[in-house]
Amino acid sequence: GDSVTQTEGLVTVTEGLPVKLNCTYQTTYLTIAFFWYVQYLNEAPQVLLKSSTDNKRTEHQGFHATLHKSSSSFHLQKSSAQLSDSALYYCALRPSSFSKLVFGQGTSLSVVP
Amino acid sequence: EAAVTQSPRNKVAVTGGKVTLSCNQTNNHNNMYWYRQDTGHGLRLIHYSYGAGSTEKGDIPDGYKASRPSQENFSLILELATPSQTSVYFCASGDFWGGAGAEQFFGPGTRLTVL
Numbered sequence: 001g002d003s004v005t006q007t008e009g010l011v012t013v014t015e016g017l018p019v020k021l022n023c024t025y026q027t028t029y030l031t032i033a034f035f036w037y038v039q040y041l042n043e044a045p046q047v048l049l050k051s052s053t054d055n056k057r058t059e060h061q062g063f064h065a066t067l068h069k070s071s072s073s074f075h076l077q078k079s080s081a082q083l084s085d086s087a088l089y090y091c092a093l094r095p096s097s098f099s100k101l102v103f104g105q106g107t108s109l110s111v112v113p
Numbered sequence: 114e115a116a117v118t119q120s121p122r123n124k125v126a127v128t129g130g131k132v133t134l135s136c137n138q139t140n141n142h143n144n145m146y147w148y149r150q151d152t153g154h155g156l157r158l159i160h161y162s163y164g165a166g167s168t169e170k171g172d173i174p175d176g177y178k179a180s181r182p183s184q185e186n187f188s189l190i191l192e193l194a195t196p197s198q199t200s201v202y203f204c205a206s207g208d209f210w211g212g213a214g215a216e217q218f219f220g221p222g223t224r225l226t227v228l
Contacts, residue, residue, distance in 0.1 A: 009153075035216070044117075044203060044219035045156070090155060098209050100146070100171075101217055105155040 002027045002095045006104035013081045013111055021076040021107045023091035034067055034074040035101070037090040045090060049076070081111045116140060117220035119204050125226045132191040134223050136204030144207050145187040146217065147171070147179060149200040156203065162187055194227045201225070 003026045013019045025034075033052040037045040051058040051067045051074070058065055065076045074091060091104040116139045126132045138145065146161040158171030160179035168179040176198060178190040191198055201224050207217035 033215075044221050046219065047216050050216065094215075100158065100161065103156045105153070 002029070002093060002099075002102045004091050004093050004102050004104035006089075006091055006107045008107050009105070010108045010110065013109070015083055015111050015113050016080050019078050019081045019085070019109065019111075021089055021091075021109065023074045023076065023104060025072050025074070025091075025093050025102075027093060027095045029095040029099075032069075032096070033094045034065075035092040035094070036063070036065060036074075036076050037092060037103075039088040039090070039106075041087070045088075048089070081109075083111050083113065085109060086111045117204055117206050117218050119202075119220040119223050121223060122221065123224045125228065126191075126194045127228055128195060130194050132194050132198075132225065132227075134189040134191075134202055134204075134225070136187045136189075136220055137185050138187075138204075138206040138218075138220075139185065140206050140208075140218065141184065142206040142208045142218075143184075144209070145181065146205040146207070147177075147187070147189045148203045148205065149173070149198075150203060150222075151200050159189065159202075196227045199225060199227045 005024050007022050036049040038048040039045040049058050049060050054069045063078045067074050090106045093102045118137050120135045143164050147159045148156045157173050159177050162168050162181040180188045201222050203222050204220040205217045
């Protein structure tokens, strides 16, 4: 079946340094879309980034991600982490237009001074 | 702007009691979803619906029922609540139009504690 793997449960980074959250997937579908959701403390998850185009960089709020179908990855990166980036991040795959979202287990990002 | 609301926002229930969590969306989306969120497990899909009158089992449906009486409303029902159902529950709505990139919009969540 379809699956999404986020290998880190917790990532701690110093303010101003780069951060990378890993996301890999398995699916047999060809037309797929990927999402990064962010959930701040006591709030609902909300979409941060989305992409369905192979090898195209997508950016929003200083974060960026590139869907690489060759390596089955959609890693989230930021060049300079801010304290306000501390949150729970979910990677999610929609294998086809009529599929449900498949979520990873989430990565908690803690940005410290 | 997408709008999904949930009620109640907090609920304390007793073991064996019946609990109903309600969700309303004003997006006119066909699809609605119920998830629970637990540390270490992320978001897990309980039930979902493709439209009024339809409900489908998600990945962890045991102990839960769902009801979709209208396009706007989707309820999650715990007939006999147990302490293991203590969790935060999120409702979401979305649609298939827009292809695979169509987003899901989440409600603010309901924190349920079963004593």
